[in-house]
Amino acid sequence: MSKRRPYVRPMDGWWLKNPYYVRYMSREATSLFVGVYALILLAGMVSLACGETAYNNWLMAMTNPVSIGFHLAALAAAIYHTITWFAVAPKVMPALFLAGKRVPDIAITTTQYAIAVVLYLGLFCMVWRV
Amino acid sequence: METIKVDIAIVGGGGAGLRAAIAAAEADASQTIALISKVYPMRSHTVAAEGGSAAVTQAHDNLDHHFHDTVAGGDWLCEQDVVEYFVAHAREEMVQLEHWGCPWSRKDNGHVNVRAFGGMKIERTWFAADKTGFHILHTLFQTSMKYPSIRRFDEHFCCDLIVENGRCHGAVVIEVATGKFTFIQARAVIIATGGAGRVFRENTNGGIVTGDGMALAYRHGVPLRDMEFVQYHPTCMPGTGLLFTEACRGEGGFLLNRDGYRYLQDYGLGPPDPSPRNKAMELGPRDRLSQAFWHEKQKGKTIDGPHGQVVHLDLRHLGEKKLHERLPQICELAEEFLGVDPAHAPIPVCPAVHYTMGGIMANGETASPLAGLYSAGECSSVGLHGANRLGSNSLAELCVFGKVAGSEASKFARSVTSHHSGTLEKQAEDVKQQALGIITRSGGTERMAILRTEMAQSMEDGCGIYRTGTAMQATCDKIDELRERYRNLNIDDRSSTWNTEWLLAIELGYQLDVAQSMVYSAINRKESRGSHQRLDGYEQRDDVNYLRHTLAHYNGDAAPRIDYMGVRITKSRPGIRAYGAAGEKAEQERKNREAASD
């Protein structure tokens, strides 16, 4: 009779057991902020469709300190999302080859940051240009 | 005990065992094949081979060149018909590996690239960066999964062969995870268990390279041939013995002594050209390079290191880019284990035991004198390497003779009937009881690690790069003593699941037998040839008395019985073995002679 008795360790609480996992779970948690923010935008959209008063109420609500607090947190979360997203993008994109050589991950990540900065500034200027 | 009946049992899942299994499966898909390995096959030590595998490839090369390099490299102790067969089939095997997916390094035009190697006249070493063995092994392992007739017994330890009426009938194996014994009854058995470098102290070998198969065949009366020829590789890591491949030198690396001087020019290997020149300087054969190290050390020209004397392997001039492309693993090893970046500092190196030229006596068809028993790979002495192996001939050997072993065993298995199991099973039961005895008996006092260390140290002292009768005699005595003490071994672990201490104890028994065959073979060879160099009045090669293979026969508790057999010579009469400029001159003279006699 075999005395073999493989021991399987439990998984509970795994995400706290390694800093890497904590960072992963934080990354996933950014989606809560992203989701809520998208719902806030959706509310704005609905109010826009309902007419000027509704829309202005929505704008008004945005000045509530709770709202500002939330948006500060959401901004932090969105930036964290962005950083992690750019970091893993080279692992998802098909491998790029230039002149027979693999384009290194770091080049891809840097390019994304450059594009993002352009988009951020463009967006801000568009809104600013009253 | 369970008995499993198969047509062919292969003990060993390294390069040779896997190649044999595939060859057997292709020879006859209806035969069942058991592939037994004490570790998962891809962990076998073939995985560690770095530099490459030889096969005539370039237009200006030919089979004769490869033949002469090998035979002269082996100091004329090679079976020349075997060498001829080998050089003629090496390329087809390398192409076969390519078809199976081996990621050989390529030239820009898509053809496979070759590199220079020690003792080879023309670049003919196929390589996959500096992980050639790794890629060959994984290619073979993964390809073997294609064949349903190959049944693997992974992590099964072979503890004996079953022999009756002069024929080998299979093997008894222990499942490492459970300690369960199984008798694998086979019509033909191939041993492919690799080398025995671990009987020495500093060596390039993995922990599993303990000469198991050699000892098993030996104990059943098959002679071990040419066991005194043990190769020291000149460029290894001090302390651990880890290897810096010969490809470092093939790519153009220098060996420097404490004065930064390329000392090999003082040992008949010059002239010291700045770029690699085949069969000269750093591209001389391994025995010569290791011997040169020894002399430098005697002269006080080597460098003090924390683990003894070293010289420098200088790769700096190759440049970072080439180093990372051609020798990535070397860079990794040097950086991680020594904290040395080869692009900016020389690597400290010294010789360490690397390869066992000798092994289970086999003919050109890999058959041993025992019917039904075949052997291939480093454990086998098919007669290819003579007194010194050329780098990159071994990986090619695994494939060429692994294939031969597979098809020969398949043929043999077809030609014989299976033996009635009853008597064999009784034998298998005895084997089991004996193996269990190690963990069931009590009162032992000897600690295994101590015995192992003493053996390894003594082998290094007696069977080093240079040897003397006195030192060898001391080693003979020591090994005899250790075999005696081995019976009084104490084992802490008495369980049956994953009891590695038990298996290590069985391995130590194998090692002591193999070590004994080595040192007794060595002390009886009263000449210097290839890797067997003596300092006590036998400094010259003696073709009159010793152009012969040594055969060591197992003799129970007593010392092995040593006798000799002739060497088969087909087209190369023993000549002067010279390298560098002297070698070129000698070769010219040989050609002139041959032309004159035609």
Added chain:
Amino acid sequence: MTDIEKTIEIEVMRYHPEQDASPVFKTYRIPYASDQSVLQGLQYIKDYIDGTLSFRWSCRMAICGSCGVMINNQPKLSCKTFLRDYYPGKIRVEALQHLPIERDLVIDATDFINKLESIKPYIVPREARSLEQGEYLQTPEQLARYEQFSSCINCMLCYAACPQYGLKPEFTGPGVLALLHRYNADSRDGARADRMQIVNAEEGVWGCTLVGYCSEVCPKQVDPAAAVNRNKVNSTLDYFLRFLMPGGGESG
């Protein structure tokens, strides 16, 4: 103080199926030297303190893939992790995470091997070629497209790193998917369509949530996370293209 007098503590997971209900830790004090690996530390324990400690090892040079363990909670090859990186602190060695423990530091690797066998890890030639015709031509760029993934040493550190594998052992997992990709990306191979069936499954690439730790711990820079996640793109193309293409989709 010279190295010779220094010592270091190693805490080792012990589990003996014939005696223990679950793993326990045992502490050993061993001599310290800056160039000693954790593997050498374990060997010291086995040789001189306690012969019953079981662990796998062979090559000592980070190529055979036997010696993976958790060292201070990170999956590592014990032969290329050095005592100096922890000294004078304590070292804690455990069996690889997420894998069933057979005994002490030895894990059960059968799941990995079975998965490896399932992906057809061999070339199914795209075009037949005889040995006399010589090698297939493959440019350095074509080689570079798969070479990285072919350097997997099957050490399973990535399985110990991947929580998705821990949560759901049916997941094919990073290492095997990297090898699958290795063959799909090889210009000589023609069995991509077959292997895509594994890629496309829940247990295939879709078991991965891009934790990414697998690539972080891989000792051979295989980047299994890239192999897995690039195949999410392939699988997605395959999913949608089959509606467009008669006879089912095989993406390019």
Added chain:
Amino acid sequence: MMKRSNEPVFWSLFGAGGVVAAFLLPMLIFITGIALPLGILPPEALAYDRIHSFASGWPGKLFLLAVISLPLWQSAHRIFLSLHDLGIHRGREFCRWLCYGTALLGTLIPLILLIRI
């Protein structure tokens, strides 16, 4: 044979949402939630007329749909998978409907509204 997963559908939307979230959301959050309320941007910047006319053109419609709907898919997907990570397996199908249902609504509502604007 293994069963083909339907993940590609959700993963594509997740991926698109992640891209939008990375390339636009930080600035958008800053503008709508911080800069405007705190007066860093002039109040006219997001005035009703301006936004309404923006939402009337095709580029504006597409932009708004993208920044509302896609991040919701991204978020829904991650939240749903995180439940598995946290070991919450009860009511799995209900959670699936809740997560992806919200995202679906968050797509349909702006779609209809935008078409009508």
